[in-house]
Amino acid sequence: MLIAGRIENFKDFSKFSSIKEFNTTIEMFLAEHKQDFTKGELVAFKRLVRFSAKYAGVANAKIGTIVKAINEKLNGLGVSRSTFERMLRKAKDLGILSIENTAKSKGGKGHNVYIFNTIDVLKKRKLTYCESHENPCESKDEDDNFQGETSILLETSMIKRLNTRKEVPLDSTFTASYVPKEFIEAVKPFFDEAATIEDLWKSVFLDTKAISDIVEPDTITYTAINAFKQAIRGLKRGKVKTNLVRYFTGTFKKLMDRTYSELPLDLFSANH
Secondary structure (H helix, E strand, O other): OEEOOOHHHHHHHOOOOOHHHHHHHHHHHHHHHHHHOOHHHHHHHHHHHHHOOOEOOEEOOOHHHHHHHHHHHOOOOOOOHHHHHHHHHHHHHOOOEEEEOEEOOOOOEOOOEEEEOOHHHHHHHHHHHHHOOOOOOOOHHHHHOOOOOOOOOHHHHHHHHHHHHOOOOOOHHHOOOOOOHHHHHHHOOOOOOHHHHHHHHHHHHHHHHHHOOOOOHHHHHHHHHHHHHHHHHHHHOOOOOOOHHHHHHHHHHHHHHHHHHOOOHHHHHHOO
């Protein structure tokens, strides 16, 4: 078990290269799971995110300290300890948060250490869950967690959600703000659904986060647009045998690898 101490003692638990990457991950997570939290739990979640800013994605404040900060901010109309604890359980179950217990050096239980996970960890967790079931992606839970799943064909996503959830999908105007407008405009004539567009962009984000400080954002965006157009051509020509997301992801990787290999060497030396 970890020994309780200052936040500096736990900075190596951070899974993010920058606060920007951490904030983007939280935005992507909430775009998919905001509805899973009550209003009070959402307030608690966002406050924990703020407490995790010094070392991106890591916090070690006591629950009482965080709850007190919330209530002071909202003039006593904040959240209870039980609400905060419910939020922690949900966040952990959804995979965005890991919790490590600590012990005091002189004995007794210490504070918890809260560690936020990256989007790729969430994606692997969903795929592992899907693969461990005899009938993957057909249960209600799997449909509720459809976004980000690469095992469901995009061509049938709207119909499947309408049949199982009986609700109208949000169109492209509801797409999360982390997706570039140019990419949205390129995709919506074919898939005018926010969740579908976000699924595609998550693949782009995961494949480029390691080089995002080297490659210009516009280059990534327009490479993704080019890859999507090629994926659509492949779909119309019958080359997409299983999954459009996989086809798009593979095409984007090839195009991005080509772009990456053509970057001037001085860019790499400048970042080391």
